[in-house]
Amino acid sequence: MEYFLTEEQKMIKELAARIADERIKPVAAELDEKEEFPWEIMKVLAEADLCGVYIPQEYGGLGGGVFEQVLVVEELSRACSGVAVSYAATGLGAFPILMFGTEEQKKRYLPDIAAGKRLAAFALTEANAGSDAGAIETTAVRDGDYYILNGTKQWITNGGEAEIYPVIAMTDRSKGPRGATAFIVEKGTPGFSFGKKEKKMGIRASATRELIFTDCRIPKENVLGREGMGFIVAMKTLDRTRPGIGAQAIGIAQGALDVAVKYARERHQFGVPISSFQAIQHMLADMATQLEAARALVYATARMIDAGVKEFSKEAAMAKLFASDMAMKVTIDAVQILGGYGYMRDYPVEKMMRDAKITQIYEGTNQIQRNVIALELIKEYAGRK
Amino acid sequence: MKIAVCIKQVPATTEVKINPATNTLIREGIPNEVNPFDLYAIEEALRIKERLGSGTVVALSMGPPQAADALREAIAMGVDEAVLLSDRAFAGADTLATAYTLAKAIEKIGEVSLVLCGKQAVDGDTAQVGPEIAENLGWPHVTYIRKINEIGPSEIVVERMTDDGYERLAVSLPALFTVVKEINVPRLPGIKGQLRAKKAEIPVWTAADLEVDPGRIGLTGSPTQVRKIFYPQHETTAEMIEGSPAEQAAALLEKLRGLGVA
Structure with a gap:
């Protein structure tokens, strides 16, 4: 689908895609196996100026917003969402400073984050305090x-x-x-x-x-x-970063769909490619349709936030909820299409299925997202005559 | 230190097509890119500048007006300046005329201490332009550099890759090196660099700007005639000699005598 990106957004997306394909894909399985933090890739992202896409130019960033970050996270997630979340989590640590920091705090931390010199992290969850x-x-x-x-x-x-x-x-x-x-x-x-x-x-x-x-x-x-103000800082931050989880989910799903379609065209059974079977075709069609719907919702939400709309808790929660449930389903189906190969670590889809699961859990479980959506919905209707 | 990097815009395809009538490259309808080997030269120039903490890197290309795109990519990667040598009079140049023209441009830039080139262009595959530029300038050159060990004010120590290992060479400056892909991993052009490259003004130097000898540029200055293009074959064969050690030795000696090497 055509999303009418600006020239700079296209540039950002293309560069992130290139890094995903050339630098991340070849090492994704190894990073997963060794559970190794991707410092080398973080350096590449820094050199590419992608660490500061959502940070204002006055603090050394590119002056974009949530949407630009979404584009990067999506592309990186296509190759490895373990890498993508390391990138995105710095955003989760940077947004509270961007939104609530004093001028001095912004000057002190944002330029290093934008330059990729220092990573950030956001610390809310505890052993007895997750959703609550x-x-x-x-x-x-x-x-x-x-x-x-x-x-x-x-x-x-x-x-x-x-x-x-x-x-x-x-x-x-x-x-x-x-x-x-x-x-x-x-x-x-x-x-x-x-x-x-x-x-x-x-x-x-x-x-x-x-x-x-x-x-x-x-x-x-x-x-x-x-x-x-701590609770407000946390909630406003999460509202702003939830489309990022949605982006992660659509990236994972896109990666899985890419593998599944390619495999279905190459794999022959009963003398024909399995892509000629309607059973497979319908699965692929559903995967692609759900993926595009999720992408449209995530993009629209990110653009709405960047446009300066004040209240977007509901939409941010919807984007996260819908995209992550979609990613789980699409990756499970991708494993199914690849059959026995899909279950093996030699193929990337089992990793994508494992990676997809967390998007339904972190930055607010999908049950909490439904609470947020329902609460906003009831508030809206209560306000009507 | 002022470093010049010579780059070439080439067709972005691994399958280069040759016009059978003229034995020259068919360029129409094929997207262009920076010659992949030249990216290593750009990267190494930027690394030398970063290592020294100062300096200027100038990218240089001879070609039609669209070769400016190749220079924009060099700017996006981080080179400070770029110059395009473009003139109808330069067209049809072989490696000799190209090297002469580039050498004149390096002289015009002035105070260049080091020129870096890729080991060869992937379209023509001659690997001649780099060394020929050095000959025109009267500078020493080393091909197939895989590592730059030390950079002094008047001397650079480099490692040159060979078939069976490497040579370590100290070279006095100014000098020209051609680099192999083992030397580095070229950086990707960042967003800020790409934005800068889009806006950058790239000066175009013509034959008149370079004060070249008109007889040594373009088709006029190109004595090369391409009759046939092929990869030279280096064949090695093995033959097993049977028999007792004494018989084997005698047979071997006879063979070597027959080949005129013993």
Whole structure:
């Protein structure tokens, strides 16, 4: 489908596609097998100026928005979504600074992120606080010009590899979600350490670790927004990055569809290519149709956000929900079309199926997305006469 | 240090078609790209500049007006300046006339200490232009460079790839090197570079700008006549000599005498 990209958007998409095909595809299986963080590819993305597509030019970026980031994430995910999420997670860490940072904080962190010199990560989830973000147990206690952080964040993408971490901690637990505050914590701060690297089902090139805070002193200048705004920082950030998960999902699905169609045309059974069987044709047709519908929704949402629309929680949740459910289904069907070969690690589709699963889980499970959509929907209708 | 990189725009296809009547390349209807080997030369020039922390890299190409696209790609990769040598009078040049014209342009740029070229162009495959530029300039040249070890103010130490290993050579500057693909992995042109390349103004130098000898450029300055194009065959054969050691030795000696090598 024609999405009428600007010349610069086409340039970004083409370059990301070239990196995906030339630099990521050849090593994707190896990165997955070895669970190796893709530093070399991160360097290529930095040199290509893709780390700052969504960062304003005044901070060294290209001045694009969510849509430009979506284009990059989609292309990278086609080759390896473990690599793509490492790229995208820096965006998840950068958006809170972009949206809520002071001029000084922006100047301090965004140029390095845009140049790809430092990665970022966003730390919200804990062992007992996932979907229920209000149950955060990490605390931040004010001590003069400092806050003292204690607690453990769990499953933090880019944990250990990133250097800049917006972290959500409770400054006043009695206030519930209104007692949360966001802080920027830098790697190397005394009292800030990392737990073991998690072993995952998919996106295995990406690094997922615990962040451990033990009497970690953070200067008050590192508060993002204001004290008590932590929950808002988190929710507004996730609204903005959910189309990125949608992009990841459509990239994975596109990669799987590419393999499935190619295979169906080459694989002969009963003397003919299996693509001549209607059973296969209908599967491919459904995969392609669902994929295009998801892409249209993700793109439209990203463009809506970039156009400056104020309320987009519902659309962002829909884009994430629909695209990730689609990716799961399309990758399962791709494995089915490849049959026994699809189940083997020699072919890329089993990895895509493993990678697709996480898109239904992280940055808010799809059950939480439905909650968000339903809540917005009911609010809308309640407002009507 | 000022480094010049000579690049060529070639048809973007691995199957080059030859016009059987003229034995020249058919270019019509085929998209163009930078000669892949030249990308290694551009990358290495940029790396030398980065290593030294200063310097200028100038990309140079002789060709029709659309060869400016090749220079734009070099700019996108990060070269500082680009110059296109384009004039109807340059058309039909063989390697001799091309090298002469490029050498005159390098002289006009001035203060160039190092010229880098790809080992050969994938369309013509001659590998002659690089060395011929050096001869025109009266500079030393080394072909098939796979590594640049040390860069001094008046000398560069390089490794030259050979069939069975490599040679380590110290070369006084100014000099010209042709590079092989083992030397680096060329960077992809970044978005900022691509945007810069789109806007860049590329000066075009004509025969008059270069003050060339009109008898040494273009078709007039090209004595080469292409009769046939083929890859030279290097065949090695093995023959097993049977018998006792003494018989084998005698048979071998006889063979070597027959070949005139013993």
